Amino acid sequence: MDPAYGARPLRRLVQTAIGDRLAKEILSGEVKDGDTVRVDAFGDGLIVGPATGKTL
Numbered sequence: 001m002d003p004a005y006g007a008r009p010l011r012r013l014v015q016t017a018i019g020d021r022l023a024k025e026i027l028s029g030e031v032k033d034g035d036t037v038r039v040d041a042f043g044d045g046l047i048v049g050p051a052t053g054k055t056l
Contacts, residue, residue, distance in 0.1 A: 018048060021046060022048050025048055025049055030050060031050050035050045035051070036051040037050060037051060
């Protein structure tokens, strides 16, 4: 966190890393209206998709 910019860089990272991936999942039909979405960290990346009710 940078004192001059506050949490804005973190917000931008979340928007890019999660928001863009989630948009792709919605457009591809993997995530539908009313679905619960799960975001998991895996290695150096993220897994974004519909929640299945299973735990990892």
